Amino acid sequence: MKIFRFLIIPILVLFSNTSASHAEVFGIKLNNQSDTDTNTFVSPFKEDNERCFKCHGQSKYEYTNETLGRQVKELMYSERIVKRELYYNSNHKKFSCTDCHSAEYLKFPHAGELRMEQKYNCIDCHGGDEKFAQYHFEEIDAEYQKSIHFKLEGEGFSCWKCHDPHSYKISVRNQDNLKETIAYDNAICLNCHSNFDHFQLLTDKEEISLIQKHDWLPNQATHFKSVRCIECHTKINDSIKISHLILPKEEAVKRCNECHSQNSILMASLYKFESKAQRRDGFFNGIILNESYVIGANRNEYLNLLSLIIFVGVAGVIGIHILLRIREKNKTY
Amino acid sequence: MYLYPKWIRLWHVINAVLFLILIITGISMQYTDKENASYIVGFAKAIKYHNYAAIILTINFIIFVTGNLLTKNGRYYKISKENFLNELITQLKYYSFGMFKGEKHPFPVTEDRKFNPLQKLTYVLALYVAVPLLIISGVGLLFPEITVSKFFGVSGLIYTDILHISMGFFLSIFMLIHIYTCTLGAKPTSLFWGMISGYHRDDEHHS
Numbered sequence: 001m002k003i004f005r006f007l008i009i010p011i012l013v014l015f016s017n018t019s020a021s022h023a024e025v026f027g028i029k030l031n032n033q034s035d036t037d038t039n040t041f042v043s044p045f046k047e048d049n050e051r052c053f054k055c056h057g058q059s060k061y062e063y064t065n066e067t068l069g070r071q072v073k074e075l076m077y078s079e080r081i082v083k084r085e086l087y088y089n090s091n092h093k094k095f096s097c098t099d100c101h102s103a104e105y106l107k108f109p110h111a112g113e114l115r116m117e118q119k120y121n122c123i124d125c126h127g128g129d130e131k132f133a134q135y136h137f138e139e140i141d142a143e144y145q146k147s148i149h150f151k152l153e154g155e156g157f158s159c160w161k162c163h164d165p166h167s168y169k170i171s172v173r174n175q176d177n178l179k180e181t182i183a184y185d186n187a188i189c190l191n192c193h194s195n196f197d198h199f200q201l202l203t204d205k206e207e208i209s210l211i212q213k214h215d216w217l218p219n220q221a222t223h224f225k226s227v228r229c230i231e232c233h234t235k236i237n238d239s240i241k242i243s244h245l246i247l248p249k250e251e252a253v254k255r256c257n258e259c260h261s262q263n264s265i266l267m268a269s270l271y272k273f274e275s276k277a278q279r280r281d282g283f284f285n286g287i288i289l290n291e292s293y294v295i296g297a298n299r300n301e302y303l304n305l306l307s308l309i310i311f312v313g314v315a316g317v318i319g320i321h322i323l324l325r326i327r328e329k330n331k332t333y
Numbered sequence: 334m335y336l337y338p339k340w341i342r343l344w345h346v347i348n349a350v351l352f353l354i355l356i357i358t359g360i361s362m363q364y365t366d367k368e369n370a371s372y373i374v375g376f377a378k379a380i381k382y383h384n385y386a387a388i389i390l391t392i393n394f395i396i397f398v399t400g401n402l403l404t405k406n407g408r409y410y411k412i413s414k415e416n417f418l419n420e421l422i423t424q425l426k427y428y429s430f431g432m433f434k435g436e437k438h439p440f441p442v443t444e445d446r447k448f449n450p451l452q453k454l455t456y457v458l459a460l461y462v463a464v465p466l467l468i469i470s471g472v473g474l475l476f477p478e479i480t481v482s483k484f485f486g487v488s489g490l491i492y493t494d495i496l497h498i499s500m501g502f503f504l505s506i507f508m509l510i511h512i513y514t515c516t517l518g519a520k521p522t523s524l525f526w527g528m529i530s531g532y533h534r535d536d537e538h539h540s
């Protein structure tokens with residue numbers, strides 16, 4: 001029974017990380033992206049912007065109601081709240097509010113017709129500008145126009161539905177923050193697809209359950225934590241960083257082999273920018289191993305060879321043994 | 334000589350069928366190909382059948398260990414330290430040379446000695462080392478969220494998987510040798526019939 005004492009060791013190793021791992025499942029923390037920049041970055045428009053943040057920076061605002069002749073406290077409509085820390089940590093942090101919004105907003109109460117103002121799209125600023133050429137915004141726009149989301153433009157869909165200009169931050173992907181990037185990117189999709197308040201603004205469809213829709217997916221929680229929605233729901237494009245051609249659900253990847261294979265599509269999507277880094281330990285698609293492990297995609301060529309040699313060796317010994325037995329039998333008779 | 338009680342024979346046949354399912358589905362998962370979705374068994378089906386078979390195998394293994402603790406069958410697996418290495422060499426010499434010279438089996442089967450030293454060693458290694466490691470690593474892969482997420486900068490799942498496929502591979506090789514050595518009876522089929530009927534005939538070699 002001594003053997004069981006030894007068995008307890010791998011069991012303890014196996015379970016040692018349990019609590020941490022469970023907390024990470026579905027651990028999508030959109031607001032918890034690194035806030036370090038907030039402390040160091042000071043906007044040249046900080047004071048100007050504060051005129052807006054004074055009311056829009058939190059859920060409560062106050063104003064003097066001249067008709068009543070007193071201070072009034074009101075709740076800010078949640079969709080109109082812009083958190084300072086998120087804004088000053090976002091890609092657009094250097095802008096003044098009135099760079100994009102009408103200067104007329106500086107007057108309070110705001111004029112009603114201002115709500116109808118035309119809003120900029122990404123391409124309005126980023127298109128045709130050499131400074132942003134490396135991001136291929138024009139190609140992103142062309143892909144978007146072919147995507148299933150573009151068909152909802154009439155219903156009010158726009159770049160901003162996924163990329164809130166007040167908080168969006170490009171998630172730089174590296175081996176240290178891959179899981180965070182995955183959670184951040186998936187939260188963008190879940191913002192509508194698992195939030196019926198947002199979803200119903202764009203479609204008359206009934207509420208969907210993503211968990212149920214993905215029932216067929218083994219180890220669902222692990223998949224959701226380890227890959228982004230867009231891995232299966234977009235068409236891979238080699239020339240842009242993130243594919244924006246969202247496919248209709250019928251065309252989404254459903255064959256396990258697309259990822260779980262030697263030529264895994266993950267190498268052209270999630271691990272696209274890491275795949276150039278080579279590992280020399282014989283693992284196929286080895287770069288995945290730094291963060292995760294994909295059955296079928298991460299087999300090792302040396303172990304394959306070794307197992308083949310052992311198998312052939314054993315089969316050879318058995319073959320020789322059979323021949324010797326046949327010879328012995330023939331001698332006897 | 335009645336050597337194999339019903340519960341052992343039932344455990345054995347269930348184990349054999351499960352091993353075959355697990356080997357076929359395991360190879361199907363390990364060697365998937367993007368273009369050829371149905372390599373032996375399609376990936377999705379392979380996962381499903383592999384998981385079900387593994388759960389049954391685990392239960393079957395628990396029954397086997399419990400049975401060995403509660404019945405006398407467990408004593409056949411006890412290795413005595415004295416002379417074991419010499420006995421092992423004797424058995425190996427017999428399989429390599431002796432049996433071709435018409436020598437008698439050095440460790441004939443008795444009610445107290447069901448296995449020869451080579452059998453004892455391989456069965457103990459397979460059933461008390463490889464299978465438990467296979468099951469533990471299998472649980473780690475079945476529930477990846479409970480597996481160590483990172484170890485020396487690499488996903489803990491890769492170590493778990495390498496342990497799992499190595500044990501799976503060695504047990505597959507064990508199964509191959511086990512089936513072959515079972516043809517070493519008086520007739521190539523006698524030992525297989527013994528495992529079906531429960532009776533071992535004295536005039537046979539044994540695997």
